[in-house]
Amino acid sequence: MNIKTILIDDERKALAILKNKLERLCPNVDVIAQTQNPKEGIELIKTLQPDLVFLDIAMPELSGFDVLKQFEKPDFEIIFATAFDNYAIEAIKHCAIGYLVKPVDNADLITAVNNAETNIEEKTALQKNKQLIENLGTQTFQKKKIIIPSIEGLEFIKIENILHCEGETGYTKIHLKEGKPLLSSNSIGHFNKLLENSNFYLVHKSHLINLNDIEKYLNEGYVILSGNKKIPVSRNRRQEFLEKLKG
């Protein structure tokens, strides 16, 4: 499959580097246009209808997120690019959208393009992009939704509805306040990164809990979550955990 692609980055050198890498490493990516001007980028996307857009986040006039917000039906796959590993990446991760950090690692680029190719076939871009736009407009962390890819498709879960996550070998069980637990092939470490700034805490190497739902802490090393769920707190994490609770 040939992937019609547009590159948007305000830095000329970043565009050149990315184009060069794509030509060498991803022969199925067909760069049909590139621009340093985000406004021009919006027009290019509207007229050329690409499958994939590489979109820089930190641009002075219009950020990558602002570009996305200009579309009512953003049905193109996006791979965001940024030099900073900050809150922006967290927002992108919440919606299971692709991203790269600059300087771009070749192996990471190949993985991101492969993922994008699958997503284009499955046509999941519109849902994910819309969720990202919605999350960006939501101030409260726990009111945001995260997207968890499953075998059937995508699960959209409000963060406040997650009670805790349980790591198993090879997958993670996400326990919700209502309904059956979800299974994800991602590790508990992945969810810890995803949720650590949304008032979640890894109290044990295989237990990530929503701090909003703690009802009790037992000195013997357990927390009780709403619904009387007892979760162990590993000894070496207790001190830091208690300090975190005290704020």
Next chain:
Amino acid sequence: MLETELNINNIVIILCVMALLIVVSTVFLFTTFNNRKNKLIQDQLETKLNNQKRQHELELNALRAQMNPHFVHNSLNAIQYYIQLNQVEKSEDYLAKFSKLMRQFFEYSRKESISVENEISLLKNYLDIEKLRFEDDFEYKITIDKSLDTEELFLPPMILQPILENAINHGIFHKNGKGKVSIEFLNLKNTSFKVVITDDGIGVNKAIAMNKAKAQTHTEHSSAVLEERLALLKESKQWDIDFTIVDRSEISNSTGTIVTLVFKDDLNAEDNEH
């Protein structure tokens, strides 16, 4: 008649005195209580501030320990070397790895503690970059006790990396031929553990002598920073880490340096008393 009036007068006086007493004692109790409460709050605030201050000091020290300009420039220099050789993929690879390591440095140095697992991942990234720089002249080996739960054991960030950097830049760099560094993570009683870093370089005694001759004392500087940090950590009562450094020529026929760190888990000892 007169008697009852007197009685009433007396009762009124007694009541007034009682009321006054109650008011006075209430005010007294209230102020002492309030003072105590204020003092308690103030004390708590003070300890909190002190702790915060100490934490900042530790962070600063961690930052100082990580920002070794030598490493940054040596890495950039090595990238330039591959660029000159026109080895595009290798230069790109080196650059991306270097950038990832910097991200890890920034992320971890802000934390109070990181898991042994994360520390090992950082060390591997660091050593891979050094391997690119030395090419075939450098190899490393990391061994971890199977019984060691690397996800549940923690250590302060940026403790081991400067030691490895010393081993490479002052031990192995000055040696002719191949050099090797081995890092062993050993399980001790309870949740205490030991890290032994062994290199087959010129040895710490010679390295210090060489640096003195050059009037360039980075080795001394970085181990001074390390010892200062370990002392601060001990003071904070959250860590108890023993540090020893031995020149291998003093104890055997081989050359090189052995650095041993013992991470003692005092918290754990207290826990067991329950």
